[in-house]
Amino acid sequence: MFAFCTDPSTLDTARWMACYLTTGVHMSFYGSFLTVLLLLAITAPVALAFGFGAAIVARSHILPISWIGKSYIALVRGVPDIAFFLFFVIALDQAIEFARHKALCPDWDQPIRQGSDFVVCQAAKVPLSSAPQWVHETYSFSLAVLTFAIVFGAFAANVLYGAMRAVPRAQLETAEAYGMTRRQTFWRVLVPQMWVFALPGLSNLWMVLIKATPLLFLLGVEDIVYWARELGGTKTPRFTEYPHGDWRMWYFLVLLIFYLAFTRVSEVVLGRVMQKLTRGQATAGGEAQRRAAA
Amino acid sequence: MKKIILTTTALALTAGMAMADSHAKTIRMGTEGAYPPYNFINDSGEVDGFERELGDELCVRAELTCEWVKNDWDSIIPNLVSSNYDTIMAGMSITDERDEVIDFTQDYFPPTASAYVGAAEGIDVSTAVIAAQTATIQAGYVAQSGATLVEFATPEETVAAVRNGEADAVFADKDYLAPLVEESAGALMFVGEEVPLGGGVGMGLRESDTDLKEKFDAAITAMKADGSLNALLIKWFGEGTITY
Numbered sequence: 001m002f003a004f005c006t007d008p009s010t011l012d013t014a015r016w017m018a019c020y021l022t023t024g025v026h027m028s029f030y031g032s033f034l035t036v037l038l039l040l041a042i043t044a045p046v047a048l049a050f051g052f053g054a055a056i057v058a059r060s061h062i063l064p065i066s067w068i069g070k071s072y073i074a075l076v077r078g079v080p081d082i083a084f085f086l087f088f089v090i091a092l093d094q095a096i097e098f099a100r101h102k103a104l105c106p107d108w109d110q111p112i113r114q115g116s117d118f119v120v121c122q123a124a125k126v127p128l129s130s131a132p133q134w135v136h137e138t139y140s141f142s143l144a145v146l147t148f149a150i151v152f153g154a155f156a157a158n159v160l161y162g163a164m165r166a167v168p169r170a171q172l173e174t175a176e177a178y179g180m181t182r183r184q185t186f187w188r189v190l191v192p193q194m195w196v197f198a199l200p201g202l203s204n205l206w207m208v209l210i211k212a213t214p215l216l217f218l219l220g221v222e223d224i225v226y227w228a229r230e231l232g233g234t235k236t237p238r239f240t241e242y243p244h245g246d247w248r249m250w251y252f253l254v255l256l257i258f259y260l261a262f263t264r265v266s267e268v269v270l271g272r273v274m275q276k277l278t279r280g281q282a283t284a285g286g287e288a289q290r291r292a293a294a
Numbered sequence: 295m296k297k298i299i300l301t302t303t304a305l306a307l308t309a310g311m312a313m314a315d316s317h318a319k320t321i322r323m324g325t326e327g328a329y330p331p332y333n334f335i336n337d338s339g340e341v342d343g344f345e346r347e348l349g350d351e352l353c354v355r356a357e358l359t360c361e362w363v364k365n366d367w368d369s370i371i372p373n374l375v376s377s378n379y380d381t382i383m384a385g386m387s388i389t390d391e392r393d394e395v396i397d398f399t400q401d402y403f404p405p406t407a408s409a410y411v412g413a414a415e416g417i418d419v420s421t422a423v424i425a426a427q428t429a430t431i432q433a434g435y436v437a438q439s440g441a442t443l444v445e446f447a448t449p450e451e452t453v454a455a456v457r458n459g460e461a462d463a464v465f466a467d468k469d470y471l472a473p474l475v476e477e478s479a480g481a482l483m484f485v486g487e488e489v490p491l492g493g494g495v496g497m498g499l500r501e502s503d504t505d506l507k508e509k510f511d512a513a514i515t516a517m518k519a520d521g522s523l524n525a526l527l528i529k530w531f532g533e534g535t536i537t538y
Contacts, residue, residue, distance in 0.1 A: 024338030086369055090376045097377075114502040116375045116395055122319055125377070130320045133361065217366050220373070230328065230335060233450035236477045239330045241337055243477070246454055 008241045020242045029227040036213045036223055039141070043148045044206065050153025055160035069157070076154035084151055085218045089143050100124040140220045152209055159201035164190060166197040168282055196277040203270045210262060228255050320359045321506070322379035323349050327364045328448050329470060331530040332385035344530035345383040348402060351522070355513040368429065368447065371395060374498060380506060381499055385467065387431050387492030397501045399510045401494025402523065404536045408432050411471045412463035412485040413456055419486035422462035425452040431492045432465045456482065469531050
């Protein structure tokens with residue numbers, strides 16, 4: 001990066017560090033922080049949408065439909081994350097390629113499953129094998145978002161399902177007494193009031209999600225923990241310009257600070273949101289706010 | 295006008311796809327990137343090492359366009375059979391168990407010794423606590439040897455376990471351990487006997503991918519014949535290494 005970096009072994013500590021911390025691998029390390037933040041920023045709303053949808057489906061008065069929602073929640077919550085991330089993603093990827101294969105290569109004569117191999121025609125590959133690396137990365141990133149959303153969506157669904165049932169029955173009866181339809185009761189009375197019950201559970205999920213990103217590397221997306229482990233590992237002079245011992249402790253210390261800071265920011269933000277949601281609610285918190293104001 | 299543009303794009307797209315099927319296929323080479331000198335990530339963040347250089351040369355000889363992909367060791371075989379990349383060059387020893395799931399080319403690294411490295415002399419490797427990487431032939435060997443096996447996800451962690459006393463010794467390919475012992479200034483040393491394990495290191499491919507296997511096999515044969523593979527072996531593993 002800097003002009004004086006040509007021969008690091010001759011540099012003093014400060015300059016050596018300056019060179020060391022700006023190598024290509026370190027740039028990838030810094031980039032991975034953005035990857036993780038981006039993943040969280042996209043996954044959280046998508047997972048919430050999944051959860052909301054599943055909770056609505058699970059509450060359905062039509063029995064088979066509610067079974068669909070309930071079995072999604074039960075299945076995904078029951079399967080260990082790591083198994084889900086190893087096998088579901090591969091299965092999803094194969095399903096997409098299988099569908100494209102059927103559409104694009106009708107005159108393909110070989111079987112798609114050959115023993116344990118999964119072989120589709122080149123044109124059906126997602127992304128095409130000749131596509132540049134960033135396309136491959138974006139694709140696996142999207143698969144990661146979707147998988148995270150499905151997993152955390154199931155947990156969120158359970159939280160929201162519980163929150164919807166926690167809204168006082170009297171509120172809904174009042175709405176009905178005013179002549180609101182079921183749909184109106186749901187959107188105007190139930191949904192606005194359930195968030196205050198859902199938030200503690202959801203904030204828990206968010207904290208777990210923040211720390212679940214190392215699962216990303218199973219999908220080929222390099223996250224901060226992967227890089228910290230890779231960069232902190234012992235480097236012998238034969239393979240690098242910057243040999244050092246086992247520095248994983250320092251790298252993980254940086255991650256620790258990052259995660260703690262992130263958790264703190266989340267707590268502050270969630271606390272504010274909670275304050276806002278509590279306003280005017282028929283809960284102990286809402287009552288306390290009313291008294292304080294009066 | 296709009297229609298014409300649409301038709302042309304559609305045509306161009308179909309043409310591009312037909313091309314992709316005939317010859318423009320890029321061979322994606324999967325590796326772990328954490329096992330120097332076989333494969334590692336260099337200072338600029340690229341895959342480097344013996345296998346990188348060998349793989350690039352093989353691709354030139356087989357007239358293929360290749361691209362390197364990093365993948366976790368744990369999921370390296372599932373992702374190969376699922377066609378997320380086309381080859382594995384990750385210091386993977388040829389074993390019967392793996393051969394049932396995937397295919398191997400002939401070995402490009404001769405069957406070598408695995409060795410124990412400990413932090414002190416006089417460790418009895420048949421009863422001690424031994425660290426090894428998960429899902430390697432070394433881990434399988436330790437499990438059968440009667441020693442207590444502790445498994446780690448990456449090679450780096452196995453060595454770190456010895457340094458911090460969590461394990462008495464680490465069991466891994468000798469070529470991976472040798473530079474570490476050399477650099478440790480006496481903190482690490484070889485203990486016990488060397489053990490010949492596995493059938494050499496080969497390139498892993500899907501069983502259905504016979505064409506590609508033939509191409510790479512031919513290229514490896516050629517490199518063995520003209521001595522360029524030996525030159526690479528000496529370059530990355532030092533003068534004392536076994537050659538063909």
